[in-house]
Amino acid sequence: MKPALQLKLSQHLALTPQLQQSIKLLQLSTVEMQQEIERYLLENPMLERDDDHAIESFAAAQQFDSPKTAEGEREQRVEREERDARDDREVDIPVSPSDVDDDRWSSDAGTFTGAGRDDEDDNDSQDIHAATVSLRDHLGWQLGMTQLTDRDRSLVRFRIEALDDDGYLSASLDELLASLPPEFEIELEELEIALHYIQHFDPIGIGARSPQECLALQLKALPESPIRALALTIVDKHLDLLAARDFPKIRRLAVCDDENLKQAHSLIISLNPRPGAAFATIEARYITPDVIVKKLKGKWTSYINPDAYPRLRINRLYAEILSKQRRGNGNLTGQLQEARWLIKNMQQRFDTIHRVTQAIVDRQRQFFEHGEVAMRPLVLREIADILGLHESTVSRVTTQKYMATPRGIFELKYFFGSHVATDSGGACSATAIRALLKQLIGNEDGKKPLSDSQLSEILGQQGIVVARRTVAKYRESLNIPPVNLRKTL
Secondary structure, three states, X not given: OOOOOOOOOOOOOOOOHHHHHHHHHHHOOHHHHHHHHHHHHHHOOOEEEOOHXXXXXXXXXXXXXXXXXXXXXXXXXXXXXXXXXXHHHHHOOOOOHHHOOOOOOOOXXXXXXXXXXXXXXXXXXXXXXXOOOOHHHHHHHHHHOOOOOHHHHHHHHHHHHOEOOOOOEOOOHHHHHHHOOHXXXXXXXXXXXXXXXXXXXXXXXXXXXXXXXXXXXXXXXXXXXXXXXXXXXXXXXXXXXXXOOOHHHHHHHHOOOHHHHXXXXXXXXOOOOOXXXXXXXXXXXXXXXXXXXXXXXXXXXXXXXXXXXXXXXEOHHHHHHHHHOOOOXXXXXXXXXXXXXXHHHHHHHHHHHHHHHHHHHHXXXXXXXXXXXXXXXXXXXXXXXXXXXXXXXXXXXXOOOEEEEOOEEEEXXXXXXXXXXXXXXXXXXXXXXXXXXXXXXXXXEOOXXXXXXXXXXXXXXXXXXXXXXXXXXXHXXXXXXXXXXXXXX
């Protein structure tokens, strides 16, 4: 077999480290991006924050020149500093929107300093959180003020620990009794007495074994009246009918008129079915918007939030030391390149976010003027075609990125949605339809609420063709109950 030479051409796509870093930074949220920057600052000595302190420190360091320095060395140093300054200007991250060489930024936008922040304000109110008292601590404090024997106190403490976060006793007395050691010789009656003590603690309704018992405990704590007696009867015997809003049947079984039933119903709905929920620890989640939208000179304009924009720069001292070495240090050279990539990719990230958000604002300007009912249908491909970007890039930009507007803070994904055809041949956004449904249900007659079919007909009269099942889907997404549960007296 004779040897032969074959030539073969092939193509393959390879992502450079710089491109990989750019894609990674683009899809990160603001919090994740800050964490990633902190990691780079810890691992890369060539990277530092660009703040006034750092600049002043560097300028002060340059003042310690020897008086014997030759004039030629001074000129070389000046030329080197000017060259470094030019390089830094090419990669420096702007500290405010007005620093970007882009006519999309207006002079008014650069005056934004954050959400009401004052540099001279020393009040760290955001860092001061009031100590939240838990439900068990609150009940334990009341137990300490109650005169009981050590045995009863221990049993009450045992019952307190058995409560859930809503204040209910989910386990039965028999189950709790079975969990206690037999040598204590505790009887079921003792547990019932301990439960009786707990049910008289604040808040009223604690220690209930069912929603009925919880509401009944709160009603029994009120002054006696005919309305309270009627409410107790409804809670004890007809709570399921009340949940189904079957008022005619309740009126017939409880033997009462509409006025008394209405007052009893108002009294019941004023009660708290979850008395322990007020002591639950709520984890606050703060959102830093990436962009801010304001109406400037009659036009809705978006610009990058300065508080979300990291201020980074190349460490000039280390860069100068590296440039003086005849043989460059491979590790430091790689870190210098990585730092430059990070700064450029960070600038590109926010530039892409600004381009996408401005395109969204231009197409959803009616939303900013009139609200959700004016939301127009929008898809990712439309923004991608306008900006000349890939659809996946727009998807990364709009995921976990937030926009602060006069109407609130929204995720960029909020402005995209499906569309429904209209009689005129146009399209209506699903967000606008949900807003219309919310308005129609909010203005309906409580005694004769609108069914899904009626809502579909009303939307059809406005030129929006929506099926009854679609109306039901949108209504459920708004957490609005069906027609039978919206009836009022």
